[in-house]
Amino acid sequence: MNILILGTSNSILKNGYVSGLKRALPNASWTSLSSGASPGIQFSKYAKMDFTSYDLVVLDSVPNDEQYALQTPGYSYSNQNKRILLEVVSTISSQTKLIVLGIAIRDFFAKPSAIYTDRENLANNMGAQFIDFSSLLKVYQYLYDDVYSNHPAHPKDEISNKIGYYLGVAISHHYDHITNGAECVDYSKNFEIVSTHLNEGEIRNYKNSLTEAQYLECEKGHTVSISTQKKLIGFFVNGFQTNTFIQLTADNGAVLTVPLLYKRMEKGFLNLFAPLATFQTIKTLTVVDQYEGVLQFKPRMTTGKRDIHTPKLQLGSFIHWDSEDESNLTAYNKVSNSNHLVLSDTVKNSVTDEVLKAIQASYTQSSGLTKIRYFFKLLRFKHRFKVTSLK
CATH class of the missing domain: 2.60.120 (Jelly Rolls)
Known part of the structure; x- marks a missing residue:
């Protein structure tokens, strides 16, 4: 499998999610064209690339887009920005299978930003898979006091690495069943x-x-x-x-x-x-x-x-x-029936199982008031993530 990564510094970190992906997909070939502290429109540099030479492309730009559009004075989340990202995603998805990562910065972790929500809608309507990283981190909050590192845009390496591994396993299981956006347009x-x-x-x-x-x-x-x-x-x-x-x-x-x-x-x-x-x-x-x-x-x-x-x-x-249709943002809003969360849901099942077992182990090994605390933690976890049994 030949995989291209277009990402932020999260895609460059030595022990981050890419390291986990590589553990799960040891026979894959990897190309990274990632660049930190730069918005997602930078990847239009590769719009004329032959993406058919890759079996899979991973696009990671949400945190940098959030920092630029929502935290940088003078820079706006304009319709032109949206349209460029639409054309980049459409161009890639018209040629190969695409995974769009949704890694939010800390400030927008609890409540998704417009960037995050729009990116999921765009992935959905362009036939791409969306990885809802924030929902995965919220499961890990039951194991970690803080799921982010000291950097506001970087989840902890240990957590990202595990998510990357589970994602790689999900890719190997579902690869034949996910498709590219057959109806997408090549805007190169x-x-x-x-x-x-x-x-x-x-x-x-x-x-x-x-x-x-x-x-x-x-x-x-x-x-x-x-x-x-x-x-x-x-x-x-x-x-x-x-x-x-x-x-x-x-x-x-x-x-x-x-x-x-x-x-x-x-x-x-x-x-x-x-x-x-x-x-x-x-x-x-x-x-x-x-x-x-x-x-x-x-x-x-x-x-x-x-x-x-x-x-x-x-x-x-x-x-x-330049685009003759730069005001057309339909793909951000239309309703699609594509199953864009197949991989994300599979990863979430793996994360939920891991965290559940860890809480159960702590409950079993503890006593007294600590055991009572873990009992109620188990109940809260089961209720929130709809776990039907303690196994």
Whole structure:
């Protein structure tokens, strides 16, 4: 089985859910194109990829989308954002089987955000499987005082690893019965990845055990021209080697200033997607040292101020998009009869069984008041998760 993962930092963590997946599917081949601290529209970079070469694609972007759309001033959960994600999901699902992970950030764990709910609806209506991670974590709350790590977007590794393992087992059991979205549309023609600037100037190449990347080194006054008429939705940068302001000049002459004020490191790279708050046709990007006006939006992980060093930008690819149907969001709302929770329900059964056995063992091994507490904990657990017997 050939599996592609398009994910957040949750998909990169050494002992996270991917590690569990690999334990359950030891003979699978894996490709990861994951990137942390970047919204899901970044994956439109791969819209023209041949997804038929993969037996399964895992898409994990909910936590970063929640942080950008709901916790980043100046960035909105716009219809254009929704439409781009719809087109990415539809394009993948039109070619192969797709799993959409729903990992919420801590702030939206108790009550699902609009992002989370919309993502489940989108998976449902695009013939994809949705993994309701939050419902699984709520089962584990009966074993753990806190199901999240110190990072607001990362469930504890131990828990994620087990969920990943159960998911892998569920995939092996149900793979032949889940399908791709046969009626989905391939929207790849709506996207354009511009990287002609990576063929000129001072180019920096990076590679590690996870990925590789190429950037154009730009200093103060450097201007990159852009020829496409499609709207710019964002671009990739090396966050470890970028601290500057940039000015984007639109086709109507308007100038937009974006602060790319990341914390520089001595070496290495951190591939980040810097989205625009408003998508429009851009003609030039210019590196500038300072900006005195009021900034309405700054990408996540930026520090808010220029450092003392010469302004520098390491610039990757631009992502552009245009759609004749950008206001059509029917797939987020229509009712579908697809069984999009087959895998999630199977995983939940495994998690519920594990936690039930753990509580039962504690009840059996305890005495006195502790035994009474575990007895009532068992009753609450059975009632909440509709367990019909103590086994």
